[in-house]
Amino acid sequence: MRITTLLRKLIGIQSLIVLRVWIHGGALHAEVKPAWRKPRCSGCGARKRSGPVATEKRQWRHLDVCGVALYLRYDLRRVYCSSCGTIVEAVPWATDPRGRFTDEFDELAAFLAQRCDKTSVHRLMRVAWRTVGRCISRMVKRLRPPNPLEGLEAIGVDEVSYRKHHHYLTLVTNHANHRVVWGKKGRNAKTLGAFFDELGAEGRAEIAFVTADLSAAYMKAIREAVPHAELIFDRFHVQQLVGAAVDETRREEWRRLRGTPDGKAMKKSRWALLKNPVNLTEAESAKLAAVQGDNRRLYRAYLLKEQFRDILDRRQHNVVRRLLRRWLGWAARSRLPAFVKVARTIRRHLDGIVAYVRWRFTNSPHEGMNNKVRLVTRRAYGFHAAEAVLAMIELCCTGLAVAPPLKVLS
Numbered sequence: 001m002r003i004t005t006l007l008r009k010l011i012g013i014q015s016l017i018v019l020r021v022w023i024h025g026g027a028l029h030a031e032v033k034p035a036w037r038k039p040r041c042s043g044c045g046a047r048k049r050s051g052p053v054a055t056e057k058r059q060w061r062h063l064d065v066c067g068v069a070l071y072l073r074y075d076l077r078r079v080y081c082s083s084c085g086t087i088v089e090a091v092p093w094a095t096d097p098r099g100r101f102t103d104e105f106d107e108l109a110a111f112l113a114q115r116c117d118k119t120s121v122h123r124l125m126r127v128a129w130r131t132v133g134r135c136i137s138r139m140v141k142r143l144r145p146p147n148p149l150e151g152l153e154a155i156g157v158d159e160v161s162y163r164k165h166h167h168y169l170t171l172v173t174n175h176a177n178h179r180v181v182w183g184k185k186g187r188n189a190k191t192l193g194a195f196f197d198e199l200g201a202e203g204r205a206e207i208a209f210v211t212a213d214l215s216a217a218y219m220k221a222i223r224e225a226v227p228h229a230e231l232i233f234d235r236f237h238v239q240q241l242v243g244a245a246v247d248e249t250r251r252e253e254w255r256r257l258r259g260t261p262d263g264k265a266m267k268k269s270r271w272a273l274l275k276n277p278v279n280l281t282e283a284e285s286a287k288l289a290a291v292q293g294d295n296r297r298l299y300r301a302y303l304l305k306e307q308f309r310d311i312l313d314r315r316q317h318n319v320v321r322r323l324l325r326r327w328l329g330w331a332a333r334s335r336l337p338a339f340v341k342v343a344r345t346i347r348r349h350l351d352g353i354v355a356y357v358r359w360r361f362t363n364s365p366h367e368g369m370n371n372k373v374r375l376v377t378r379r380a381y382g383f384h385a386a387e388a389v390l391a392m393i394e395l396c397c398t399g400l401a402v403a404p405p406l407k408v409l410s
């Protein structure tokens, strides 16, 4: 068997011919060409009768052979197409002929990125992590279902930070399957507005429930685009606000009592105050008991937080509305500035908070998706472009099936 025949079989891509093989710089290089004679347009796939306008030398990294890097080389022809203009020809080994990697290389990089940590992928593939990001973007583009926004009824809107908390993405999740269906850089009304634009009038009419945090920007976009939908404030975002009010009260008390024995007793009380009581350690329970004895203001804040959570655990929305009203009165009279403020916010958003009890849709971190998105986003540090981070989220959180490019010789 000739070496070119063997390599063609190993590469195993239909309509690819190997002309020549050589070793250079520790890697294997193969001169290849498409099996078809007439160039095809990479835009529309049409065969071109006219000859090439020009050529450009190109090289694509392919899967390793026995652990040795393999590069495919070919002079890409530029052709004139009546519908696409002057364009490079299509090649059987790369959907994006101007990318520097073959489709199978992208496939393997995406398969690994879906499952392994950053270091393993970049060591095994021998490319920079940022390059892996570009492989993923191409792969996701190829695998994306034609209408990911079809049939949405209940959606969750959330923001997630990337690149160490300086940049934000807006993500839309389908509550029916907990999958991310859309994402874009930014977190203002315009960002979310772009989603509703893409959804189209018909898609917007089908949206019945939207869960979101209390961000005014998102609310504005939701109210404008789907005024008929039930707006539900995410329970955990609302509880976070109340938790933050406890923390603010604690800091305030700490400033007031610093240097006194009461101040000393407050030390390390933070988690005891913020955690769900069933999760408290023995030491934290003791701390909490001490706060109860020593600092009535802080303990009042704690009780307000706990009562708020208990109310939201209830099932009847009418009861919850009544209890929340009572809670709001208590918070407003608590003489704790942080709670007076949070009560005002909650009063303004009462309908959307009660709606949670009625419909029980939530962007809950306990559903797993939020945590997964955050983990994936953290792994995507090092991808600078928002597009690459979004592609990583799409790869890992939308249920895309990526198969490793394995084959059997024939």
Ligand SMILES: [Zn+2]
Pocket: 041, 042, 043, 044, 045, 046, 081, 082, 083, 084, 085
């Ligand atoms: Zn064309």
